[in-house]
Amino acid sequence: MEIKAHCERQADGWHVSVAELGGLTTTAKRLDKATEQIKILAEQASGESKCDIVVKVEAVMPGIICDLEAAQEKMRIATRLQEEASASIREVVGRMRDEGLTMRDIAVLLGVTPQRVAQLAPCATHEESVA
16 A cells, blocks of 8 residues: 655654545654654554555655755666676676786776676686686
8 A cells, every 4th residue: 555645844844744544634853753653544544554555755845856856867877877887897808808818917907906807707608617
């Protein structure tokens, strides 16, 4: 069960309203306390276990929420770019190994330790390790 909690910041905490619980309104010093209160009330009203109740917080903080969403989008982009960079560096290390460069030479070129190069190098196939 998902319940939406409309939360507005006030000087002394949060004003919370929950339409799904008959327009319930409450105040709390912290959002985690508010969500816990909502779960308890929802459990009493619906009979569902608290563990099965998810409170989706919709905060009203003009300007800040937009900045938060922009920052989260940048984090998603950074994660995607990090994954792409990791795949690219592994490919380059593999190509360097195919060219016969030693782990130490590759380490110097990349500015990392030979141990890090070993982590980045593609695993040798069984035939290569036996040969």
